[in-house]
Amino acid sequence: MSTDREEPARQRLTRAEAKARTRRLLLDAAARVFARKGFAGASVEEIAESAGFSIGALYSNFGGKEALFLELMAERGLGRVSEAAQTLDRHEAGTGEAAAELGRLLVQVADKDTDFAPLQAEFWLYAVRNPHVLDTMAAALREPRQALEGLIDTWLAERGAPADVPADAVATVVAALFQGLVRLRRVDPDSVPEELFGQALQWLFSGIGAPPAQARPTDQD
Amino acid sequence: MSTDREEPARQRLTRAEAKARTRRLLLDAAARVFARKGFAGASVEEIAESAGFSIGALYSNFGGKEALFLELMAERGLGRVSEAAQTLDRHEAGTGEAAAELGRLLVQVADKDTDFAPLQAEFWLYAVRNPHVLDTMAAALREPRQALEGLIDTWLAERGAPADVPADAVATVVAALFQGLVRLRRVDPDSVPEELFGQALQWLFSGIGAPPAQARPTDQD
DNA sequence: GTCTATAAACAGATAGAC
DNA sequence: GTCTATCTGTTTATAGAC
Structure with a gap:
């Protein structure tokens, strides 16, 4: 048989x-x-x-x-935000180690996985051109960004940042910055050194922790 | 005749x-x-x-x-960086006014001129896929970014930031952040409110001006 | 200088063989 | 379940009329 x-x-x-x-x-x-x-x-x-x-x-x-x-x-439309979150989670905030790890992530996404950023750009363009897909993408993006937000929350607390700092806004800024740096690095690598992402985050979180250096304690209202 | x-x-x-x-x-x-x-x-x-x-x-x-x-x-591949620079130039650093103006720029680019960001994305994709064009783009990008850098230099001096802060790095961060925020806003407007760009810049420049809030005065070396 | 008509290549998608 | 062959519409680019 x-x-x-x-x-x-x-x-x-x-x-x-x-x-x-x-x-x-x-x-x-x-x-x-x-x-x-x-x-x-x-x-x-x-x-x-x-x-x-x-x-x-x-x-x-x-x-x-x-x-x-x-x-x-x-x-794979989530944009690898979760990976970034894990990286952030594995290290203490503001450590040189965390910065180095972040730099590695930037290099990985921008230089090593050369198809990643262009593919994400295609996804974004398709979504922008097809309103129905755009809503789906917005929803899909919210999930990993909230994970990042949770991390940032902890991070901010550790640094003794004012309680009224909106972690979701910070999460958005971090995500936007990363995407922007990846794209710039693809065009002009010299202008985006490996350590820049970590460096920028250190600046950012220092600035959130402390009120403006030059007078004016509260800016609200 | x-x-x-x-x-x-x-x-x-x-x-x-x-x-x-x-x-x-x-x-x-x-x-x-x-x-x-x-x-x-x-x-x-x-x-x-x-x-x-x-x-x-x-x-x-x-x-x-x-x-x-x-x-x-x-x-029109320069990406409107020069416009941003002019906006920054017109106002005092860290002012509520400057932040508001920056917000308007974000809304203008992300919401009003709806063709702008997708066209820039197409330019970027084309450049990434055609190495020869990529070099041209990198060169074209350097010019307006140096204008931004000059502004930031002045700005940093005003705020009494340490002299060793590299203005070109800050300029890159600002540009990347703006691009990233514009793209995110197109997908999920609620996650990127009008004031976020200005807010983020305030955080950033505060952080540059002052060393990390939590101990450790110098992180170099 | 711009238009109409057309050539030649190529795309996405389907039908039927195996 | 996958392959080969084909149908149909569309594409870039050109040639010649006006």
């Missing part, structure tokens, strides 16, 4: 697993190609070939180019 | 001026369409029609789609 209808796993790979593997390879290839050519500039043929499959396989696993892109976006 | 070969300006519009006008209209239309559809997603037909011309007019004025895009990039 050449039919092997109950073999638990001949070498590896059940039918469902094979399909899952194909999907995974296609998604990874899509991430590469979308990052390098952009959403509109990428062709399904190039994606399929880059994954080692044909166009047909792509269409049998995804609704089409747009569906593939959206699934990718849902999978 | 029906030839009017020396008429200074019949109503308006010499030949050269008419062509210049066409170029201008095409460039403006291109900015709109590239911002809304992306470089690859935009078609020369849509650009031409959006400007009120035909495809032929476009090709008679520009080498093609890419040449048009590059000319646009050279024209």
Whole structure:
């Protein structure tokens, strides 16, 4: 009998697993190609070939180019904010160690994983151009940012910052700064040295802890 | 003789001026369409029609789609950094007024001129994907950033910051922060209130002026 | 200088073989 | 489940009329 209808796993790979593997390879290839050519500039043929499959396989696993892109976006659209949060969590605030670690994260995202930032930019552009997706992205972004916010809360308390400092605002500033630095570093590495992110955070948190250096204790109202 | 070969300006519009006008209209239309559809997603037909011309007019004025895009990039790729610098220049540092003005700039760029940020993102993506253009962009970016740097220098001196604070690093941080906030605001306006940019700058400059709130006077070495 | 018509290449998506 | 072949619409770019 050449039919092997109950073999638990001949070498590896059940039918469902094979399909899952194909999907995974296609998604990874899509991430590469979308990052390098952009959403509109990428062709399904190039994606399929880059994954080692044909166009047909792509269409049998995804609704089409747009569906593939959206699934990718849902999978890794969070922008690696959680990673940054973990990094921050692992070290004491304002330590040289934390700054060094932050610098490594910047280098990793800006220099090593060269597809990351362009892909995120594509996600952002797609969202901005498709209001429905924009809402989804806003919602998805809130979750990791709140994690960051929690960390910053602790951090601020440690530093004895005034209780009325809004941690969510600080979290937003930190996230925006990181994204901005990554992009600038891609264009002009010399202008964004490794230590700049950590340095900037030290400035920021010092400034939050202490009122303006030049007179004026309260600025509210 | 029906030839009017020396008429200074019949109503308006010499030949050269008419062509210049066409170029201008095409460039403006291109900015709109590239911002809304992306470089690859935009078609020369849509650009031409959006400007009120035909495809032929476009090709008679520009080498093609890419040449048009590059000319646009050279024209307005500086990213409005100079505007920010002027805004900062017009007011005292750390004033409520300056903060308010900065907020207005953020709103203007993020909410009002809705094509601006996406177009800049397209420029950045194109540069990242075309190394030759990337160098050009890095060079173009250095100029306005140095203007910002000069301002910050003065600002720091006013606040009595330590002389060893590198103004170019601060300028980079300010630029990165602004870009990051604009992009975040497009996705989730509630997370980036109008005052946040000014607020963040106040924190930042306070922190630069004063050493870390929690012990440790020098962190160097 | 701008327009209309068209050429030539290429895209996304589908149908049927295996 | 994946591949090959193909259909259909669209794209950039050009040639020639006006």
